[in-house]
Amino acid sequence: MSRRRTTLKDLAKELDLAASTISRALDDHPGISPETKERVRLKAEEMGFTRNSIAASFRKSKTLTIGVIAPQIDIHFHSLVISGIEEYAYKAGYNVTIFQSRNSFKREKKITETLQNNMFAGVIICQGTETKGTDHFRKLKKTKMPMVFYDRVPTGFEANKVIINDFESSYHATEHLIEKGCRNIAHIGGPQTTGIFKSRYEGFKKALEDHQLGTSSDYVHFTKGLTYEEGVSAAKALLAQDVKPDGIFCSNDYTAVSAIQVFQKNGVKVPEHVAVVGFSNYPISKIIEPNLTSVNDRAFEMGQAAAKLLIRQIEDEEDLIESEIVTLKTELIIRESSLK
């Protein structure tokens, strides 16, 4: 009853042409007469024909779908990256299929196995926090699957990567606090098992060293997940110090907002008494009062760059590049919270 979809063959019969001719006409192949192309176009329209891309993909053994593995897509950073990937991919004619590892190593491994099913032209990955080792990525690489990593990238594994310079960005952000006159600068950081958070801490530390300023461990708080709540606890601990910090560099914006609120609530003015800098330039940095100085980590552009790198790899057969690491420029967006 529910009529079978129209195929090339149906069109061919209607027009008294060969299926191959129809296929070429729809491809705007040079060796087909303009008249035939027009006839085919009209008939296809009339019969509501759309090419079966599963069949085409199968025949060409090549798809136009990119897989993306992100820890969690409802985290603003990742949703921006994916938005950037989708935007670039869409314009290049690719679809984007998303997978969430939810920071489960098991699930991440399972997804990398699923990706080997020929459905994907390439894959863009951000590692989960629980990921141990790179065996699952190596297996995928062996299948010649084009791959690009972003943000949380594996170390000791040669691959295409799109990152920012977390060390430099943090160094620069900390230096900004020093320039504004801060001398007792604290840090609220993320888990040091994760490379990017370690680098942010290292950049912070190095900036202090280079300016002959010390760091006390009482001034450094590593959280498990950089949540708002953890930020509140860390800020309270900082507030309890004999010498309160006059500057705080935070590895994300949520903890920076916590710091602002905790200090202000306790009569310590931001930025007059304590200057605060965050990381990621989330929308909240323009909303919290005072507005938060923060590092723009280029999430959307990171997605676009990752898609671009991947698609070049997929399409350029002459590609001699074994792997490429793209580091995006970050930018310290200076707002009220650090303007002592």
Add this chain to the structure above:
Amino acid sequence: MSRRRTTLKDLAKELDLAASTISRALDDHPGISPETKERVRLKAEEMGFTRNSIAASFRKSKTLTIGVIAPQIDIHFHSLVISGIEEYAYKAGYNVTIFQSRNSFKREKKITETLQNNMFAGVIICQGTETKGTDHFRKLKKTKMPMVFYDRVPTGFEANKVIINDFESSYHATEHLIEKGCRNIAHIGGPQTTGIFKSRYEGFKKALEDHQLGTSSDYVHFTKGLTYEEGVSAAKALLAQDVKPDGIFCSNDYTAVSAIQVFQKNGVKVPEHVAVVGFSNYPISKIIEPNLTSVNDRAFEMGQAAAKLLIRQIEDEEDLIESEIVTLKTELIIRESSLK
């Protein structure tokens, strides 16, 4: 050089079995001996065989991929819905491919055409703000494509829909303000061309009427995009009224936050002088001070429900349901901002 991928045929030759037997063994088909199954499993593992799902999809003319059209995935609400879709779909064995219409009607139409290419088992859609009419959806429906709409759903078009009751939720939120003693209640709303924002306004209006409270047009501000900045302008206009409102119901959280900040900055205390309620229960509602009372719109659950509805439709051939409308319960999360 780069060796061809292993196929069923290769396995068959190695094991001296027919390809059909291999296929069945891997499917755990009942009519295959356990010994054979084990042999096949081991050999497949050894040779690194993974089924070519493009070929399988093609043969069965059936895929396990769901398409999602959202206006923009880096909007928190949508990223939560998509997260919910992915979560449910993943467990049911489906992939999720995302498309952003970016509120362009043209792009939305083009995407619905793309979706007719046999790659998708079904599609989940949230309309863009610029969408005019339902012709493109009707065309898709004609191809028997299973469809589910969420949140911003087309009117006058019979289809599966997952929504919340915007009218009721807003009525209830406004009533909460009345119960707290507010008598001059203002509204900051979204574009009235969009159904959900119109319903939120209607719910607000009805609650006032039912409690014999008037609405003055000076108290109602419709914005174009419910942005923070538009919220600031609207709040300033409200502040300039001879009789300042003592309650404000906002159609999202960003504008509610604007209202809190503008009023507080001008010496009007929240909630003492003016109570504020938002909509969507974004993370910022737990951060802004005072914490914001807001309607939990169940974004994640909406995604799960949409995926569930779609997959039932895809898989249940005996399905006698022409269409189904699922309305999720919302919940008013009461926080400080409305506790007069």
Add this chain to the structure above:
DNA sequence: CTGAAAGCGCTTACAG
């Protein structure tokens, strides 16, 4: 319990 064969809808190398 296993096999042989047909065929899904395309694309492309080859022929004319």
Add this chain to the structure above:
DNA sequence: CTGAAAGCGCTTACAG
């Protein structure tokens, strides 16, 4: 400029 034919890697109805 157009056509005939082969075949991509599976699955499944049929046969034994």
